[in-house]
């Protein structure tokens with residue numbers, strides 16, 4: 001076992017840390033208040049390659065290993081997790097999906113432009129009636145004269161309001177369950193593609209989330225992801241584990257920021273003529289938070305290392321464990337950070353209330369905690 005990051009990984013960590021502090025931090029409050037992603041952060045991320053973290057170097061991306069991708073998400077989330085979600089939905093959920101599953105023509109057509117940030121990506125799986133039970137999705141794909149005609153709607157889609165290209169899941173026949181699933185690469189200018197409502201959220205407010213509506217949306221048959229019908233389930237599952245690791249790294253980043261803020265406050269805030277860190281009940285909270293964050297981080301790094309070493313069987317089991325632990329942990333840690341701040345923690349002038357709002361979705365998105373428990377239990381049976 002090697003717990004040391006490589007020189008390249010440490011350099012990336014340092015680069016993203018500086019980027020987050022210099023470029024992202026000045027806009028965090030405004031983006032949270034206005035519920036709007038700042039375009040400047042798209043432009044500034046381009047030269048650093050942050051938009052191509054999920055894309056292989058032969059397509060101008062920066063994907064060397066997935067642990068590095070996780071480190072990027074962790075560092076960004078210490079400052080603003082919503083920005084990590086914008087880059088992640090683009091680079092992982094859309095671009096990396098195409099990189100892993102696309103035909104040579106599909107990769108040639110889309111990946112370099114996604115890596116350069118000329119196109120923005122998203123992934124539409126969830127529907128109003130199909131969330132945890134994603135396989136029951138109803139978006140219908142009908143083949144007609146060299147095209148697929150898509151009808152249905154997607155909701156809660158990260159980047160939907162700003163995306164140019166979406167990976168969309170649909171079925172050729174809802175009656176046959178997972179056997180009918182297909183994935184498509186859909187461009188925003190294809191006839192019948194509409195961006196629906198932009199949704200207003202409790203947290204991650206710098207990350208635009210919205211609906212996609214497909215009304216007789218005409219998709220050329222060469223945009224069937226992977227080129228083979230009914231491979232949608234395999235494509236969906238192939239991306240879920242890696243999504244869960246990277247999502248969990250963001251949770252670790254938020255938790256670390258909440259802990260650092262609470263520790264500083266506990267040393268500065270005086271009650272009963274002494275800093276509140278002198279009180280054992282505050283010490284208890286901080287000690288537990290620190291251990292929980294480190295445990296989650298190690299689980300994340302272990303899972304990503306397994307994935308990078310192609311130990312997929314172990315990684316698969318770990319993905320559900322990491323997701324469950326890290327994403328519940330961030331809720332406990334951020335709630336404690338607010339509590340350590342007392343009444344000030346409830347006020348907008350301290351960042352901990354934002355960390356707590358941002359944290360909530362981590363136990364919901366990418367498969368809820370209950371779903372992770374079901375997956376873990378399934379492995380045990």
Ligand SMILES: Cc1cc2nc3c(=O)[nH]c(=O)nc-3n(C[C@H](O)[C@H](O)[C@H](O)COP(=O)(O)OP(=O)(O)OC[C@H]3O[C@@H](n4cnc5c(N)ncnc54)[C@H](O)[C@@H]3O)c2cc1C
Pocket residue numbers: 089093122123124125126130131132133155156157158159201204209361364365366367368369370371374
């Ligand atoms: C901010 C945000 C961003 C998102 N981004 C994307 C995106 O980019 N692309 C995309 O496709 N989707 C995205 N999603 C959707 C996300 O993956 C779903 O919200 C999630 O899978 C849960 O589905 P649901 O919301 O329909 O909840 P439901 O599935 O309706 O669950 C409701 C409750 O029931 C519980 N439950 C459901 N089934 C079971 C069971 N069998 N046993 C026990 N409990 C159960 C759940 O755990 C939950 O507590 C996003 C969601 C959010 C909030």
